[in-house]
Amino acid sequence: xxxxxxxxxxxxxxxxxxxxxxxxxxxxxxxxxxxxxxxxxxxxxxxxxxxxxxxxxxxxxxxxxxxxxxxxxxxxxxxxxxxxxxxxxxxxxxxxxxxxxxxxxxxxxxxxxxxxxxxxxxxxxxxxxxxxxxxxxxxxxxxxxxxxxxxxxxxxxxxxxxxxxxxxxxxxxxxxxxxxxxxxxxxxxxxxxxxxxxxxxxxxxxxxxxxxxxxxxxxxxxxxxxxxxxxxxxxxxxxxxxxxxxxxxxxxxxxxxxxxxxxxxxxxxxxxxxxxxxxxxxxxxxxxxxxxxxxxxxxxxxxxxxxxxxxxxxxxxxxxxxxxxxxxxxxxxxxxxxxxxxxxxxxxxxxxxxxxxxxxxxxxxxxxxxxxxxxxxxxxxxxxxxxxxxxxxxxxxxxxxxxxxxxxxxxxxxxxxxxxxxxxxxxxxxxxxxxxxxxxxxx
Amino acid sequence: xxxxxxxxxxxxxxxxxxxxxxxxxxxxxxxxxxxxxxxxxxxxxxxxxxxxxxxxxxxxxxxxxxxxxxxxxxxxxxxxxxxxxxxxxxxxxxxxxxxxxxxxxxxxxxxxxxxxxxxxxxxxxxxxxxxxxxxxxxxxxxxxxxxxxxxxxxxxxxxxxxxxxxxxxxxxxxxxxxxxxxxxxxxxxxxxxxxxxxxxxxxxxxxxxxxxxxxxxxxxxxxxxxxxxxxxxxxxxxxxxxxxxxxxxxxxxxxxxxxxxxxxxxxxxxxxxxxxxxxxxxxxxxxxxxxxxxxxxxxxxxxxxxxx
Numbered sequence: 001x002x003x004x005x006x007x008x009x010x011x012x013x014x015x016x017x018x019x020x021x022x023x024x025x026x027x028x029x030x031x032x033x034x035x036x037x038x039x040x041x042x043x044x045x046x047x048x049x050x051x052x053x054x055x056x057x058x059x060x061x062x063x064x065x066x067x068x069x070x071x072x073x074x075x076x077x078x079x080x081x082x083x084x085x086x087x088x089x090x091x092x093x094x095x096x097x098x099x100x101x102x103x104x105x106x107x108x109x110x111x112x113x114x115x116x117x118x119x120x121x122x123x124x125x126x127x128x129x130x131x132x133x134x135x136x137x138x139x140x141x142x143x144x145x146x147x148x149x150x151x152x153x154x155x156x157x158x159x160x161x162x163x164x165x166x167x168x169x170x171x172x173x174x175x176x177x178x179x180x181x182x183x184x185x186x187x188x189x190x191x192x193x194x195x196x197x198x199x200x201x202x203x204x205x206x207x208x209x210x211x212x213x214x215x216x217x218x219x220x221x222x223x224x225x226x227x228x229x230x231x232x233x234x235x236x237x238x239x240x241x242x243x244x245x246x247x248x249x250x251x252x253x254x255x256x257x258x259x260x261x262x263x264x265x266x267x268x269x270x271x272x273x274x275x276x277x278x279x280x281x282x283x284x285x286x287x288x289x290x291x292x293x294x295x296x297x298x299x300x301x302x303x304x305x306x307x308x309x310x311x312x313x314x315x316x317x318x319x320x321x322x323x324x325x326x327x328x329x330x331x332x333x334x335x336x337x338x339x340x341x342x343x344x345x346x347x348x349x350x351x352x353x354x355x356x357x358x359x360x361x362x363x364x365x366x367x368x369x370x371x372x373x374x375x376x377x378x379x380x381x382x383x384x385x386x387x388x389x390x391x392x393x394x395x396x397x398x399x400x401x402x403x404x405x406x407x408x409x410x411x412x413x414x415x416x417x418x419x420x421x422x423x424x425x426x427x428x429x430x431x432x433x434x435x436x437x438x439x440x441x442x443x
Numbered sequence: 444x445x446x447x448x449x450x451x452x453x454x455x456x457x458x459x460x461x462x463x464x465x466x467x468x469x470x471x472x473x474x475x476x477x478x479x480x481x482x483x484x485x486x487x488x489x490x491x492x493x494x495x496x497x498x499x500x501x502x503x504x505x506x507x508x509x510x511x512x513x514x515x516x517x518x519x520x521x522x523x524x525x526x527x528x529x530x531x532x533x534x535x536x537x538x539x540x541x542x543x544x545x546x547x548x549x550x551x552x553x554x555x556x557x558x559x560x561x562x563x564x565x566x567x568x569x570x571x572x573x574x575x576x577x578x579x580x581x582x583x584x585x586x587x588x589x590x591x592x593x594x595x596x597x598x599x600x601x602x603x604x605x606x607x608x609x610x611x612x613x614x615x616x617x618x619x620x621x622x623x624x625x626x627x628x629x630x631x632x633x634x635x636x637x638x639x640x641x642x643x644x645x646x647x648x649x650x651x652x653x654x655x656x657x658x659x660x661x662x663x664x665x666x667x668x669x670x671x672x673x674x675x676x677x678x679x680x681x682x683x684x685x686x687x688x689x690x691x692x693x694x695x696x697x698x699x700x701x702x703x704x705x706x707x708x709x710x711x712x713x714x715x716x717x718x719x720x721x722x723x724x725x726x727x728x729x730x731x732x733x734x735x736x737x738x739x740x741x742x743x744x745x746x747x748x749x750x751x
Contacts, residue, residue, distance in 0.1 A: 043502035210728035398563040404556025
């Protein structure tokens with residue numbers, strides 16, 4: 001079947017094959033419409049525009065397959081092989097003061113712009129930042145340690161429910177729950193991770209998926225405590241050192257934010273406060289992960305991802321290393337979950353389905369496994385883009401799925417491939433390292 | 444035999460019915476894993492597509508005024524198998540073949556992407572609501588005392604048993620007797636060596652996907668008719684359960700997949716019958732976790748040696 005001659009120019013047989021396969025795939029799924037009419041199942045031809053799509057798709061595939069050889073020749077002649085442009089940030093490692101200045105400007109910009117835009121935009125940015133946090137956390141597990149965790153949303157749920165339940169039953173506030181939520185998620189990560197981390201990569205993925213689903217089903221069915229499918233509502237928003245962002249203080253003796261500062265009440269303050277909180281959380285996450293990356297443990301994660309057996313023979317304990325990545329990743333999901341519960345004010349198991357895990361994974365994959373800038377970029381794209389094009393919303397998940405496949409085929413390293421942190425020597429030794437071996441990347 | 448005994452047998456029958464369809468889906472996982480060592484995460488969606496095609500065919504035949512159950516069933520099976528086989532073939536060509544030599548996780552991520560894509564493709568094409576169909580095969584036998592608990596064995600269950608039995612016999616004959624079947628076994632044994640011996644391994648791998656998809660389609664038609672309701676999301680859970688079954692029996696082993704499917708089906712039925720329906724799925728997942736922890740090779744599987 002595949003033995004056609006590549007040099008024979010037009011490929012009639014594969015072209016007919018491909019178009020035929022496409023028609024077969026589309027006709028009974030896109031081409032017909034199943035509906036129920038008074039308990040009777042009826043089937044009808046789909047709208048004519050869908051048929052137009054099917055036919056044009058088939059013609060397109062036919063032409064592409066027919067002229068594939070000339071096209072590939074043309075393509076490699078005109079351009080480089082990289083169809084998607086590589087985005088990369090110029091390295092500023094050599095210029096420390098400039099780097100610090102740029103980072104401070106960026107942070108200042110992030111903190112100032114919400115005061116000049118609409119509430120909706122700030123709210124959307126907060127959502128994007130939650131995904132940035134989740135992406136960064138999962139990036140530790142998937143991108144750095146190379147452990148495919150498909151149940152990441154379970155830890156997110158643990159964080160969210162920790163806050164919601166502790167607040168409902170014990171009246172704890174957001175700030176103490178932020179720590180408890182993170183710690184609870186980390187504990188879950190530790191307990192669940194301990195037995196499963198000796199499994200091989202793909203089994204690990206499925207087991208974590210199973211754990212994520214178990215957590216969700218338990219939350220869904222443990223109605224007496226979690227409220228079951230109805231979820232938990234009226235979760236209080238965070239306070240600023242005890243100042244609430246409501247019109248009137250809920251508790252006796254508390255002063256709302258606007259009264260304390262003697263300004264008019266505006267619901268915008270709450271949104272901006274949540275946004276700034278999210279920015280701070282993301283910054284803390286980034287800082288912690290970057291510090292970890294330069295520590296032996298961070299190097300060990302990547303070493304383990306590259307070669308398990310070599311690592312073991314060097315005396316590293318794979319289980320301990322994997323467990324640390326898993327636990328730390330889970331802790332960030334817990335923080336994000338607590339914040340999510342506080343922002344929404346309402347949570348239910350609906351928010352923690354497998355699809356959510358898949359979205360976070362898609363963010364990591366799109367951005368580039370291991371690349372933190374890439375993950376941030378991808379998280380922003382993935383949350384902001386669907387908002388700009390409302391009609392795109394319907395096709396969001398379809399695009400995510402397709403993108404995951406295409407990225408794996410064309411650019412498994414992601415939009416912004418990871419750059420290894422360079423280990424530069426002290427300044428007085430720098431001359432040596434420049435003339436001698438290149439600065440050691442991690443393993 | 445007392446009431447409890449009848450209840451027990453009823454649960455056993457229900458479990459075997461569902462379990463035999465899990466077994467059909469699990470064979471697809473196990474064959475693919477046995478040959479190219481990847482988890483075909485999109486396999487559950489193939490099953491779901493099989494159900495949709497069968498419903499479309501049955502509805503179309505009903506509109507044409509054909510009411511012979513045999514004819515309707517055969518048409519549903521044949522068309523559903525053709526379409527899903529094409530899906531299996533195309534998915535392998537588009538999403539997996541370019542990644543044949545890359546890291547396992549890369550291929551798995553691609554498979555997850557494919558699964559999400561297919562699920563949403565069907566959702567957009569057919570809507571996300573449940574599609575229900577009045578049952579085609581009604582009635583059944585009833586045994587037991589006049590006033591106590593009766594065991595019911597519906598004709599639909601009998602049809603499921605017979606068709607899964609026929610399908611599996613055909614598959615066993617194909618794998619053990621035919622030339623292509625021998626090539627399949629050789630590929631599972633050692634893919635590289637088989638290629639060196641002049642067998643077109645790409646063809647064999649495509650064939651594996653086609654067979655797996657065809658079996659999933661059979662399961663899709665049967666379970667679709669048994670439950671009477673389908674939606675675009677049924678593939679995820681069914682796929683996960685079938686994967687559990689494959690792992691339970693020992694991934695890579697076809698008899699293992701059948702055994703695993705039956706065990707899982709029966710365990711689920713007993714949980715639902717004696718404990719609670721809500722935690723039925725938790726049992727499946729817990730079983731998966733426990734098996735992977737304590738016996739990753741499954742019941743009939745061979746241990747896999749990790750090579751440098």
